[in-house]
Amino acid sequence: MTETNTNHTFNGISRRAFLAMTGGALALASFPALALSDAWRRVDEINAVVGDADPIAQGVNIELPLVTENGANVPLKVGIGRPMAEGEHVTAIHIYAPRNPFPEIATFRFVDGFDVPEIETRIRLNESQTVFVVAELNSGAVLMGERDVRVTVSGCLTQADTYAADSLFETRVRVAESVANGTPLEVLTLINHPQETGLREDAQGNPVPKRLIERLEARYNGEVAFVAEFNRSISSNPYLRFFITPEESGALDLVWTEDTGASAQFNADITVG
Amino acid sequence: MITRRKILKSLGATALAVPALSMPLVARAQGAAGRVVVVGGGFGGATAAKYIKRRNPDIAVTLVEANSRFYTCPFSNLYLGGLRDFESIGHSYDELTGDYGVELVTGWAQDVDGDAHTLTLASGDVLEYDKLVLSPGIDIRWGAIEGYDEAAAELVPHAWKAGPQTRLLREQLEAMEDGGTFILSAPDNPFRCPPGPYERVSLIANYFKTNKPNSKIIILDAKDNFSKQGLFQAGWEALYGDMIEWVSLSNDGRVVRVDAEAREVETEFGVIHKADVLNVVPPQKAGAIADAAGVTNEGGWAPVDPVTFESRLVPDIHVIGDASVAAPMPKSGFSANAQGKVAAAAIVAAFAGEEPSEPSWANTCYSLIGPEYGISVANVYKVVDGEVVVADGGGVSPADADAEFRRREAVYAEGWYDAIANDTWGTVA
Ligand SMILES: Cc1cc2nc3c(=O)[nH]c(=O)nc-3n(C[C@H](O)[C@H](O)[C@H](O)COP(=O)(O)OP(=O)(O)OC[C@H]3O[C@@H](n4cnc5c(N)ncnc54)[C@H](O)[C@@H]3O)c2cc1C
Numbered sequence: 001m002t003e004t005n006t007n008h009t010f011n012g013i014s015r016r017a018f019l020a021m022t023g024g025a026l027a028l029a030s031f032p033a034l035a036l037s038d039a040w041r042r043v044d045e046i047n048a049v050v051g052d053a054d055p056i057a058q059g060v061n062i063e064l065p066l067v068t069e070n071g072a073n074v075p076l077k078v079g080i081g082r083p084m085a086e087g088e089h090v091t092a093i094h095i096y097a098p099r100n101p102f103p104e105i106a107t108f109r110f111v112d113g114f115d116v117p118e119i120e121t122r123i124r125l126n127e128s129q130t131v132f133v134v135a136e137l138n139s140g141a142v143l144m145g146e147r148d149v150r151v152t153v154s155g156c157l158t159q160a161d162t163y164a165a166d167s168l169f170e171t172r173v174r175v176a177e178s179v180a181n182g183t184p185l186e187v188l189t190l191i192n193h194p195q196e197t198g199l200r201e202d203a204q205g206n207p208v209p210k211r212l213i214e215r216l217e218a219r220y221n222g223e224v225a226f227v228a229e230f231n232r233s234i235s236s237n238p239y240l241r242f243f244i245t246p247e248e249s250g251a252l253d254l255v256w257t258e259d260t261g262a263s264a265q266f267n268a269d270i271t272v273g
Numbered sequence: 274m275i276t277r278r279k280i281l282k283s284l285g286a287t288a289l290a291v292p293a294l295s296m297p298l299v300a301r302a303q304g305a306a307g308r309v310v311v312v313g314g315g316f317g318g319a320t321a322a323k324y325i326k327r328r329n330p331d332i333a334v335t336l337v338e339a340n341s342r343f344y345t346c347p348f349s350n351l352y353l354g355g356l357r358d359f360e361s362i363g364h365s366y367d368e369l370t371g372d373y374g375v376e377l378v379t380g381w382a383q384d385v386d387g388d389a390h391t392l393t394l395a396s397g398d399v400l401e402y403d404k405l406v407l408s409p410g411i412d413i414r415w416g417a418i419e420g421y422d423e424a425a426a427e428l429v430p431h432a433w434k435a436g437p438q439t440r441l442l443r444e445q446l447e448a449m450e451d452g453g454t455f456i457l458s459a460p461d462n463p464f465r466c467p468p469g470p471y472e473r474v475s476l477i478a479n480y481f482k483t484n485k486p487n488s489k490i491i492i493l494d495a496k497d498n499f500s501k502q503g504l505f506q507a508g509w510e511a512l513y514g515d516m517i518e519w520v521s522l523s524n525d526g527r528v529v530r531v532d533a534e535a536r537e538v539e540t541e542f543g544v545i546h547k548a549d550v551l552n553v554v555p556p557q558k559a560g561a562i563a564d565a566a567g568v569t570n571e572g573g574w575a576p577v578d579p580v581t582f583e584s585r586l587v588p589d590i591h592v593i594g595d596a597s598v599a600a601p602m603p604k605s606g607f608s609a610n611a612q613g614k615v616a617a618a619a620i621v622a623a624f625a626g627e628e629p630s631e632p633s634w635a636n637t638c639y640s641l642i643g644p645e646y647g648i649s650v651a652n653v654y655k656v657v658d659g660e661v662v663v664a665d666g667g668g669v670s671p672a673d674a675d676a677e678f679r680r681r682e683a684v685y686a687e688g689w690y691d692a693i694a695n696d697t698w699g700t701v702a
Contacts (some may be wrong), residue, residue, distance in 0.1 A: 152601040190414045237523040
């Protein structure tokens with residue numbers, strides 16, 4: 001379904017890519033200010049976040065396929081590459097798909113000290129449209145980026161339900177056991193879950209009730225380090241790659257919460273050397 | 274560019290006004306009606322060359338193709354399963370050169386200058402064109418999967434271009450001991466032949482069943498669903514029991530690293546799978562000449578106007594087949610052949626100063642799950658607002674068909690192959 005040149009490799013490579021992305025002067029060079037269309041002004045949910053700020057069309061790097069043959073599962077990578085002023089950092093990244101029944105896709109909240117503003121996930125797109133990314137900074141500044149995606153249905157592709165009912169809430173996590181001090185720690189996560197929108201009918205024509213993983217929280221030594229808020233347009237089996245930067249050895253706890261209140265957990269000990 | 278088009282149009286009009294027969298032969302041979310260079314003698318390119326000549330023999334057509342004989346990917350899975358010999362999927366260019374007067378240049382197209390309208394070959398020769406058709410098929414994105422580069426492919430074949438790679442994979446399958454594990458790593462969309470990986474494991478399972486019955490097959494997939502999935506999975510169960518295991522993206526199926534020496538792969542969440550025979554179908558992009566011509570987008574494929582298959586980026590270059598962005602049409606031999614005809618008609622019309630006609634296409638993908646077990650999906654496509662869309666019509670094989678129905682579809686698949694080979698290269702296998 002992708003047509004981007006995303007290099008989905010691990011550890012060394014993606015970290016290097018990440019560092020290149022946020023590395024000061026380089027970032028400035030690779031993210032020239034782009035003209036932003038006015039289309040976002042028509043989206044209430046975006047206006048609510050932007051408020052009175054004048055969005056800056058700079059520093060938001062969005063990787064999405066140009067054409068996707070499967071709108072149910074579209075890989076999305078977002079990174080904020082604008083050089084920050086001293087003390088400035090990203091507090092939240094919001095993703096919107098205005099032509100989906102519910103435009104809000106997800107919000108990612110970063111915590112000063114742990115913040116590495118880059119995420120990768122998989123989203124649902126109902127139809128061809130412009131996807132918007134809004135980043136809030138602690139200074140009050142708002143950065144915005146947009147990307148057009150064409151959604152087609154491949155003639156050779158038949159859809160099938162892929163979520164496995166017998167392993168609901170089963171999680172997969174990939175995280176290094178040790179990391180050098182000051183180096184971002186990559187956390188790759190997936191939870192087996194249908195992420196039911198409540199908008200779908202089953203084979204008998206009965207509505208399938210809404211059932212969503214709403215939140216993934218990462219705590220480090222008991223402190224909240226990163227939060228993801230998922231909505232209906234996150235693909236089934238919510239997938240998320242994010243980074244935190246631990247400064248000392250400690251315990252990483254991941255907690256996923258469903259809208260029913262049910263939850264799943266993962267714990268790991270991380271050595272910082 | 275606009276001026277150039279206008280000139281061609283008026284030229285075309287003049288040529289039309291003069292009765293063809295009264296034209297001097299020399300001028301006709303030199304292409305008084307226009308000069309077309311086609312790169313790639315596969316499904317798209319050979320068809321385009323032939324159909325330009327069929328519609329207007331006065332157009333000079335030069336076909337640049339790296340190899341003197343073409344081996345098709347379609348039915349190469351039958352070869353891998355031991356059901357066909359390799360030469361039966363080979364085709365020559367004799368019809369194109371002999372019957373249609375296409376000039377064949379066996380060589381490698383290296384570079385294109387879209388402004389100057391020239392194509393440079395690796396030999397250094399330069400060909401001038403009025404219209405260029407690129408049908409170079411795919412190239413592998415070497416390194417997109419860590420550890421999978423050209424050297425690795427000599428140990429762990431992709432076999433996604435028919436030729437030495439296909440033979441290497443067959444040799445490895447033959448050498449494998451009974452009880453071994455065959456692993457195929459399948460890529461995310463878009464890629465050449467969406468049902469191809471699943472047909473391949475089917476026909477390898479058929480080979481194992483009779484020759485190495487204790488062996489196992491694992492597909493590690495970068496997708497959560499695939500072409501004709503329900504039909505394939507039902508067929509696998511019916512014919513091969515639990516020999517084939519499919520691991521989806523959400524079940525950690527995406528391969529991120531290959532160790533070719535050890536024949537091991539590592540998936541996204543860190544699981545190592547060890548194979549006796551390993552087949553990596555890697556991520557792909559348009560053939561290199563499309564990049565060189567500047568017709569590819571950041572995704573690595575060539576966006577085109579679907580009415581003519583002319584590049585949206587560089588005028589007078591038509592890109593057809595796997596290299597083009599024609600979604601939702603699949604990257605298939607059938608599509609490439611149909612697109613070759615659309616481009617041919619558009620080029621002939623342009624030289625004659627006429628408007629291209631609005632195309633519509635059909636695509637039928639046959640896949641074999643066993644030698645007597647065929648399935649198919651058919652779709653009709655048309656152009657709406659400058660984009661290809663799926664039109665009404667078409668359909669898939671029924672899920673509850675009986676053995677006779679499946680057997681007949683396998684026969685139709687053979688018929689399809691013979692017909693398209695005949696239409697494209699004039700050869701019958
Ligand atoms: C295993 C497998 C099974 C398949 N089964 C089917 C099937 O059953 N039905 C179906 O419809 N499709 C099938 N396909 C897909 C089909 O093979 C392709 O879609 C089709 O070949 C595309 O045609 P093309 O013209 O774009 O490229 P190709 O047919 O690959 O032709 C490209 C040609 O260009 C030449 N070339 C490339 N670059 C240069 C250059 N720079 N200079 C000179 N020559 C060059 C190459 O040598 C090659 O001959 C299958 C594919 C695979 C891998």
